[in-house]
Amino acid sequence: MTSADDPVGPGVAGQLPSCRHYLIVDRHGTPLTVSLTSGNRHDVTQLMPLLDAIPRIRGVRGRPRHRPKRLFADRGYDQARYRRLLRARGITPKISRKGTAHGSGPGRTRWVVERTSAWLHQFKRLRIRYEIHADLHLGLLQLACSIICLRRLRTSF
Numbered sequence: 001m002t003s004a005d006d007p008v009g010p011g012v013a014g015q016l017p018s019c020r021h022y023l024i025v026d027r028h029g030t031p032l033t034v035s036l037t038s039g040n041r042h043d044v045t046q047l048m049p050l051l052d053a054i055p056r057i058r059g060v061r062g063r064p065r066h067r068p069k070r071l072f073a074d075r076g077y078d079q080a081r082y083r084r085l086l087r088a089r090g091i092t093p094k095i096s097r098k099g100t101a102h103g104s105g106p107g108r109t110r111w112v113v114e115r116t117s118a119w120l121h122q123f124k125r126l127r128i129r130y131e132i133h134a135d136l137h138l139g140l141l142q143l144a145c146s147i148i149c150l151r152r153l154r155t156s157f
Helices: 041-051 079-087 110-119 133-156
Strands: 019-024 031-038 070-073 090-097
Touching: 019 041, 019 110, 019 133, 031 041, 041 079, 041 133, 079 090, 110 133
Parallel strands: 070 090
Antiparallel strands: 019 031
16 A cells, blocks of 8 residues: 555654545434544535445335435534535535534534544543554544443443
């Protein structure tokens, strides 16, 4: 694997590589899908791959859901192209507009994502990156999401 193919970008000289965690959660904060990229990638580039990675969710009889009805996101995802792509998939985008006042709009709903991110960063191996290889870090990220899902299941019964 060359450095151009590595999903985790180079860090500052002498430091470990930097990375970002992207996740989609349900309304209760349960992680549905996670992604790992280099720290210098723009947020919006991971929106469609994350939506494609959502597993089918079984529920009532009929075809299982595999996409949300609404998508809440912050200002980093505010681009007309991606709003159109979301509407074409039947998803209502609830994305904060650039230039609007903070504390208005979807911010009152997005705290669920921020809470799940805080749950992930309770695990020290995810908060401070020690792994050089991205696949090891992604495995730890997925393990932490599994632990969060298990904790959610324990509290729901």
